[in-house]
Amino acid sequence: MTNRFLKSTAFLAIAWAGLLSGAPLAGMDLLGSEDLGPAFKPAITAMTPTAGPVGTKVTIKGTNLSRVTRVTFSPNLQAKPTWVDDTEIQVAVPDGAESGPVRLEPHVGTIPTSLAFNVATAP
Numbered sequence: 693m694t695n696r697f698l699k700s701t702a703f704l705a706i707a708w709a710g711l712l713s714g715a716p717l718a719g720m721d722l723l724g725s726e727d728l729g730p731a732f733k734p735a736i737t738a739m740t741p742t743a744g745p746v747g748t749k750v751t752i753k754g755t756n757l758s759r760v761t762r763v764t765f766s767p768n769l770q771a772k773p774t775w776v777d778d779t780e781i782q783v784a785v786p787d788g789a790e791s792g793p794v795r796l797e798p799h800v801g802t803i804p805t806s807l808a809f810n811v812a813t814a815p
Contacts, residue, residue, distance in 0.1 A: 766792025
């Protein structure tokens, strides 16, 4: 058995024991835990479109996107995504956004990406 399997099994056993006993799961990160390893962290593989005015509906494709609770546009404006499935989310460019990098924000932490959105003025 792998170490990851043992950690996952122990985590599930503790979580179930807590749920059955009614004890709170304080301190237990159910989404994006470092113990789950990088294979479970959200990642972007494509973003379309990569430019447009505020309000543009952007489709982000990748992996583990169901863990994303917010998408952050430059200069630090957060937008709540709509989940299509674990590989696709959609989000509108928030008012006040500027051209710059896009970040994913799972339950805990921030995932920087190499993708940027170019905010253009509406015609």
